[in-house]
Amino acid sequence: MAAITLEHVVKRYGDGYPAVNDVSLQIADGEFMILVGPSGCGKSTLLRMIVGLEDVTDGEVRIGERVVNDVPPRDRNLAMVFQNYALYPHLTVFENIAFPLRLRQRPAGEVRQRVEEAAAVLELTEHLDRKPSQLSGGQRQRVAMGRAIVREADAYLYDEPLSNLDAQLRGQMRTEIARLQGRLGVTTVYVTHDQVEAMTLGDRVAVLRKGVLQQVDTPRALYERPVNLFVAGFIGSPSMNLVPATLEGRRLRLPFVEFDLPPAAIPPTSGPDGPDGTPMALVAGLRPEHFEDAALVAPAVRERGVTFEVKVEVVEWLGAEQYAYVPYGAQAEMVEPLHRLAAELDRESARLLLVASIDPASRIRRGDPAHLWFDPARVYLFDAATGDSLRPPTLDGHVPEYQDPAGH
Ligand SMILES: Nc1ncnc2c1ncn2[C@@H]1O[C@H](COP(=O)(O)OP(=O)(O)OP(=O)(O)O)[C@@H](O)[C@H]1O
Ligand SMILES: [Mg+2]
Numbered sequence: 001m002a003a004i005t006l007e008h009v010v011k012r013y014g015d016g017y018p019a020v021n022d023v024s025l026q027i028a029d030g031e032f033m034i035l036v037g038p039s040g041c042g043k044s045t046l047l048r049m050i051v052g053l054e055d056v057t058d059g060e061v062r063i064g065e066r067v068v069n070d071v072p073p074r075d076r077n078l079a080m081v082f083q084n085y086a087l088y089p090h091l092t093v094f095e096n097i098a099f100p101l102r103l104r105q106r107p108a109g110e111v112r113q114r115v116e117e118a119a120a121v122l123e124l125t126e127h128l129d130r131k132p133s134q135l136s137g138g139q140r141q142r143v144a145m146g147r148a149i150v151r152e153a154d155a156y157l158y159d160e161p162l163s164n165l166d167a168q169l170r171g172q173m174r175t176e177i178a179r180l181q182g183r184l185g186v187t188t189v190y191v192t193h194d195q196v197e198a199m200t201l202g203d204r205v206a207v208l209r210k211g212v213l214q215q216v217d218t219p220r221a222l223y224e225r226p227v228n229l230f231v232a233g234f235i236g237s238p239s240m241n242l243v244p245a246t247l248e249g250r251r252l253r254l255p256f257v258e259f260d261l262p263p264a265a266i267p268p269t270s271g272p273d274g275p276d277g278t279p280m281a282l283v284a285g286l287r288p289e290h291f292e293d294a295a296l297v298a299p300a301v302r303e304r305g306v307t308f309e310v311k312v313e314v315v316e317w318l319g320a321e322q323y324a325y326v327p328y329g330a331q332a333e334m335v336e337p338l339h340r341l342a343a344e345l346d347r348e349s350a351r352l353l354l355v356a357s358i359d360p361a362s363r364i365r366r367g368d369p370a371h372l373w374f375d376p377a378r379v380y381l382f383d384a385a386t387g388d389s390l391r392p393p394t395l396d397g398h399v400p401e402y403q404d405p406a407g408h
Pocket of ligand 2 (some may be wrong): 043045046159
């Protein structure tokens with residue numbers, strides 16, 4: 001096993017566009033690191049540079065202490081599972097898994113033992129004599145993983161290994177990978193599009209945007225303390241509501257409600273007004289799960305939050321969850337930064353539609369007027385021009401729950 005270190009790594013393909021742009025990242029020995037970001041942000045390129053399938057244009061890649069920029073892939077002792085895994089159709093499952101060991105001419109006894117161990121972990125024991133064409137997609141995927149784990153590699157690299165599977169199998173394999181990691185404790189870099197995989201599998205998550213690393217942190221820290229609009233919009237599902245806002249003193253005006261920010265939530269950089277005395281233009285972030293149907297909030301708690309009237313356009317009741325969708329209007333120029341962000345996040349457009357995740361017990365119905373409630377201390381604020389988070393550091397990640405003085 002080994003740590004992986006990237007220092008100021010750059011990758012320019014033929015046309016000069018930096019697919020990976022000055023990425024520095026330290027992956028500790030035994031750490032499970034997740035790479036996420038929209039399509040085309042450079043995840044696969046980064047992984048392929050670590051394995052050696054792609055030249056590094058600039059910077060340094062180290063495995064353990066060794067600089068590997070010029071080391072051919074076969075001498076790096078890394079195992080990689082690709083999104084489009086290729087099995088050898090004429091070989092049995094056993095021989096497919098054994099392939100890397102045969103290449104290294106390991107003794108037959110050792111090959112048998114390692115393949116059987118891997119097959120047991122991956123629940124492939126009864127399929128060892130079959131051919132890939134006789135297997136389901138999920139089983140094939142597991143064979144590809146088996147081929148990676150029989151090797152005692154210094155690190156394991158996965159490029160969206162579960163993306164071809166249906167939801168149920170995906171969940172099953174996710175648990176399997178988490179268990180495997182728990183047992184083997186090997187250095188792993190794992191690329192995914194999937195929110196659940198990103199939040200549950202990794203020790204830390206690295207968020208990439210257009211080849212540039214935005215933030216590397218634990219899933220919880222990314223969720224609670226996103227450094228900018230991009231990370232805020234990317235981490236969390238359903239994603240954070242990003243709403244154009246203005247701040248004048250402590251008065252925060254959203255298109256659908258205005259209220260005073262609690263003193264601790266006022267950004268230190270804002271001053272009483274914007275630079276020319278006009279209200280400061282911001283983007284406010286409200287997580288869907290921080291809303292509630294006001295009718296279900298205890299009166300004492302309700303008083304300390306913000307309640308506003310809405311007309312719900314769509315309600316989705318899923319049993320364990322319930323979502324209310326509320327359209328709102330806003331001035332075109334204020335929405336501009338949100339459109340740019342939406343484009344980068346691979347979304348159609350910035351929809352002026354508030355998503356609230358409310359208690360499934362709520363009886364809010366489509367078309368009826370209703371009241372939503374939220375805690376103003378939980379509102380995120382971002383600079384509309386730069387997208388940087390404006391949260392005062394003292395409150396960062398420490399989103400206080402309301403203490404009910406009566407103890408309810
Ligand atoms: N061989 C290549 N030649 C030129 N440009 C490339 C090549 N491979 C990738 N790119 C470009 O580099 C950028 C990063 O691509 P990469 O495959 O790393 O993205 P990704 O984050 O893995 O995306 P996805 O989620 O769609 O797999 C993209 O803009 C892509 O067009
Ligand atoms: Mg990719």
